[in-house]
Amino acid sequence: MSALDDARDRFLALHASFAASRQSEPGWLARLRADALDAFREQGLPHTRLEEWRHTNVTPLAKVPLALATSPARAVARDDLEHHAFPVFACSVYVFVNGRFAPDLSAAQRLNCGTTVESLSELLRTDPERLAPRLGRDVELKRHPFAALATAFLDDGACVRVPRGAGAEQPIHLVFVSAAGADGEPLLSHPRVLIETAAGSRLTLIQDHVAVGTSPGFSNCVTEVEVGADAQVDLVLVQREPDYRFHVSNLAVTQERDSRFAAHTFCFGGAIVRNDVGVRLLGEGAECRLDGLFVAGGRQLVDNHTFVDHAVPRCTSRETYKGIVGGQARGVFRGRILVRPDAQKTSAQQSNANLLLGVGAEVDTKPQLEILADDVKCSHGSSVGQLDPDAFFYLRSRGLSEEVARDLLTRGFAQEILRALPQPALSDALDDALQQRLRLAHAGGLA
């Protein structure tokens, strides 16, 4: 039996005991779980013969003896989170430990105009029918085995709702902390976020993933976002888990008429990281921007898959992903854009640029454009290169050491992504996080 089959069976066994405690759930939720479990059982853990997983072998993840993070997690203290804080902005912070809301660690401020952040498990207890039509709706269970697994284990997470015309001035900061079980037992957890923004509303949300402790573990995340007509959502996804953890995320977005959505994905850690972003442009005049920046060193593998579905006319998508890859690390980018037959006047741009800092580093990049309409503007480009030797010499000729010059150029490469963040304070905070990551990577052999 292969490690992948073995892991599938172990996950199914974990689910059997999990499901035993879920007898009294509403019918729709039981059906969603059952469908998700079926989808996972059929697909199992993906193998590299699948086109979508060709470059990403999850066998190392399959070999970790994971237990399900069910019981209220091992105590994570406020002090544990201190050095993960973004110090620069005062905003409402909601902390989740292994996917479960931890009110004691959170620092919620009053949000404007009826915006709410609630625990999913709490809502499922008090008002399940409100979630019934929405939860799990946009996740393609049959295409994404990990998202199917996460949905089968659906338990807690964040539900963020912004009512019609409302908008919080300050960003909302969701911190997902992963921690091992007693005695460092590696755990499987399923951070989940559901975001609903009504017509004309505004939201900036940071979804931040960190870990405490030194044990491996697996965070399997699903985020669903519904962007209402004329609404504007900026989602900042930060993955800062250490290099011995595994992280898979699925972001599923739908956009209504004239809405604007931006996802800024920052990926700084993890042994194997796979992010799937899917945006469906369902209303005319919708605009989406997908930005991504990742740093991979050592033997890390970071895989970003994006899919933008232009389903209706006159929508715009802009996609810029940048990778900084050193050591023996590997980066994967695959950007799929589908322009359906009716989606005339589509404007779609995609670019993927990669900076290789080590001779053993590798990047696989592949755009995939399927254009079925004729009156469209679509472009894509990708590049894989090294630091510009002329620029390197220029900086050194002014007295900067090789290390400083390399860092400056590397950070310069990333600025386009950092500066596109919705607030300067956020740009600075992520720039700091990037510098921290680069220092760590140099120590561990980025070059």
Next chain:
Amino acid sequence: MADALLELRDVHATAGDAPILRGVDLVIRPGEVHAVMGPNGSGKSTLANALAGRPSVRVTRGEILYDGRDLTALSPEERAREGIFLAFQYPVEIPGVANLYFLKAALNAVRKHRGQPELDAMEFLQLARRKMKLVEMDEKLMQRSVNEGFSGGEKKRNEVLQMAILEPRLAVLDETDSGLDIDALRIVAGGVNALRGPQRAMLVITHYQRLLDYVEPDFVHVLAGGRIARSGGKELARELEEKGYGWIEASAR
């Protein structure tokens, strides 16, 4: 007479794999301004880059002594910290690195080496503002990425600004006049002249005599075929302007 700040003895150098310099001898003392002229391909830029330590230029024979020490043993950043400055013929654009930030980092690297305290952001800004006046530099350019989207003249002014801030002991100007209109040339030359001083030496590399109308050299050398074919006073520049390089190239063969 003061000790030489820079001394080249029979310097041979390759750029890429091509032999370019074929035995250059040159002595520069503090306070002196030397001009090196010569036709295209004579080795002017290779000479400048050999002094700054560009990795693609390799000294294969002879020696370069700076302040009595073997210069070729130093990395580019060590040379810069020891007071060598190269104003690039083609200043490099560096996207995403703010000019002000870069200049502050460079100055502090040099100051640290000299045992001087580093400047904080406020102190540096005050210094930079003073120096910007020297080259009539728009402050907006300081917030932009290094040289990105700068005009040719702005790039060259940025080079002179860097020189003014870093206060080198030996400034090497590699065709700083090329591509400048007359106004920009006057500004750049004004900046260079303001930096002349008894402790500072300059090596001004140029194809044309017109820069030397503004920056008056003490010595003029003509580089031809990788060697200094002729040296003289400033009148040599004028002679070259009238006669061209042909007569020197012919006699150098």
